Amino acid sequence: MSKNKLGIIGMAVMGKNLALNFADKGYKLAVYNRSEEPLKKALEEDATGNLEGFSSLKDFVESLEKPRRVLLMIKSGDPVDQMCNELLKYLEKDDIIMDAGNSYYKDTIRRTNELKEHGINFLGVGVSGGEEGARLGPAIMPGGDKEAYGHVKELLEAVSAKNEDGGVCCKYAGTDGAGHYVKMVHNSIEYGDMQIIAEMYLILREAFKIDNDQMAKEFEYFKDGIQSGYLLDIAVNVLKEKDEDGSYLLENIKDKAKHKGTGKWAALEAIDLGVETSVLVAGLNARVISSLFEDRKEFSEMYPRGDYETLDIAMWRDDIKNALLLSKIIAYAQGFALLKEAASEYNWDFDYKSIAEGFTAGCILQGRLLKEIMDAYEENPKLSNLLLSPVFEDIVKECSSSLRKVVSKAFELEIPIPALSSGLSYFDSLKTYPGSANMIQGLRDYFGAHTFERVDREGTFHHKWNR
Numbered sequence: 001m002s003k004n005k006l007g008i009i010g011m012a013v014m015g016k017n018l019a020l021n022f023a024d025k026g027y028k029l030a031v032y033n034r035s036e037e038p039l040k041k042a043l044e045e046d047a048t049g050n051l052e053g054f055s056s057l058k059d060f061v062e063s064l065e066k067p068r069r070v071l072l073m074i075k076s077g078d079p080v081d082q083m084c085n086e087l088l089k090y091l092e093k094d095d096i097i098m099d100a101g102n103s104y105y106k107d108t109i110r111r112t113n114e115l116k117e118h119g120i121n122f123l124g125v126g127v128s129g130g131e132e133g134a135r136l137g138p139a140i141m142p143g144g145d146k147e148a149y150g151h152v153k154e155l156l157e158a159v160s161a162k163n164e165d166g167g168v169c170c171k172y173a174g175t176d177g178a179g180h181y182v183k184m185v186h187n188s189i190e191y192g193d194m195q196i197i198a199e200m201y202l203i204l205r206e207a208f209k210i211d212n213d214q215m216a217k218e219f220e221y222f223k224d225g226i227q228s229g230y231l232l233d234i235a236v237n238v239l240k241e242k243d244e245d246g247s248y249l250l251e252n253i254k255d256k257a258k259h260k261g262t263g264k265w266a267a268l269e270a271i272d273l274g275v276e277t278s279v280l281v282a283g284l285n286a287r288v289i290s291s292l293f294e295d296r297k298e299f300s301e302m303y304p305r306g307d308y309e310t311l312d313i314a315m316w317r318d319d320i321k322n323a324l325l326l327s328k329i330i331a332y333a334q335g336f337a338l339l340k341e342a343a344s345e346y347n348w349d350f351d352y353k354s355i356a357e358g359f360t361a362g363c364i365l366q367g368r369l370l371k372e373i374m375d376a377y378e379e380n381p382k383l384s385n386l387l388l389s390p391v392f393e394d395i396v397k398e399c400s401s402s403l404r405k406v407v408s409k410a411f412e413l414e415i416p417i418p419a420l421s422s423g424l425s426y427f428d429s430l431k432t433y434p435g436s437a438n439m440i441q442g443l444r445d446y447f448g449a450h451t452f453e454r455v456d457r458e459g460t461f462h463h464k465w466n467r
């Protein structure tokens with residue numbers, strides 16, 4: 001009997017759907033799950049007969065063609081280490097373990113090195129697109145040893161999403177943790193992008209007091225352009241969805257958002273590398289504040305929002321649309337700036353155009369903006385910030401006054417818009433030249449002799465300040 005091409009460990013929702021996707025593409029697969037039920041379910045759902053289920057890890061590994069390719073779709077963290085240790089009993093030199101979960105890239109680097117000592121190639125593979133993506137074609141961000149990747153490239157490309165130009169959304173990112181790093185930044189942009197959408201919703205709800213069906217219509221208008229994409233599409237559906245009693249489901253959902261870690265890692269990373277990703281971090285912080293549910297109730301009673309006149313949406317529609325577009329571009333600019341810094345910090349030779357292309361289909365970020373980002377990097381692969389690209393220059397110029405108007409109005413109306421306002425401040429800070437850091441330097445030198453540079457002479461200076 002011919003051996004299995006690939007083995008997948010973990011038959012929960014993502015693993016099962018990915019396995020069915022591989023099976024559909026004609027690959028013979030070994031599938032393993034610790035508990036019986038999910039494994040049974042996967043085998044039942046397989047209409048191709050390409051899945052072979054195993055309850056023994058040893059038999060599972062032995063059923064694989066060499067070099068053995070094992071893909072882990074299990075909970076990130078300790079379970080990955082435990083499974084790698086177990087697999088070490090059965091794997092041989094040059095076999096490959098792929099971790100397709102949302103693992104922390106530093107763990108991936110560590111595991112790569114640890115497993116290398118046993119002759120095993122470890123690949124950190126970012127996978128995006130949720131359940132549907134896994135089943136029909138996710139975006140895949142592989143990282144690890146390039147040669148080892150050569151043994152799985154065809155397989156991963158086969159199941160990955162393809163964009164409308166036929167582009168394959170499976171892009172090798174770089175060595176060791178690069179794939180998981182790209183996925184982490186993808187998720188961080190996802191946080192920012194979603195927060196922008198949430199703020200637009202809040203503005204519509206509070207300033208215009210329109211109902212959800214009307215909001216959905218406005219969102220249909222907002223998303224008509226290069227800002228269109230998966231998240232805005234599903235926002236329309238989320239707005240319109242009705243609950244069992246006919247009310248809008250969205251209004252029955254507690255505004256208390258959770259997170260599982262990738263957005264936090266990216267925020268810590270940005271601070272570590274000295275990259276300003278305020279819009280993305282605003283997405284994280286807004287979730288943090290949202291969970292202060294009881295405090296917020298108390299705040300709202302102690303400091304109630306004023307009564308404001310309802311605004312006319314017709315007067316604001318275009319400004320909101322432009323503000324949404326620009327803040328979204330800024331979110332991506334910040335995410336890609338983080339990637340750029342990481343490339344030099346960790347010696348990854350990121351191809352930003354390819355990373356953007358990898359996001360064009362299958363993943364949560366999929367949308368038209370990615371094509372413009374590809375153009376920007378095509379024109380200048382070393383671009384220091386997306387907002388400096390001629391591709392975005394006119395849009396930024398056109399939309400910045402709208403963003404300013406929307407932010408000012410929201411502040412006036414006491415509507416919290418941390419992502420929009422951070423985006424605007426980021427933009428204003430970058431284009432303020434000279435800025436105010438001379439004052440910071442003066443203060444630092446005054447109280448701590450921290451020295452400063454001068455505009456008129458080279459060198460480092462300390463001044464004897466008049467006290």
Ligand code: 6PG
Nearest residue numbers: 128129130187258259260261364
């Ligand atoms: C994806 C998603 C997914 C991700 C969550 C983030 O690309 O399919 O990014 O992998 O883990 O959406 O989860 P939290 O919002 O819970 O942190």
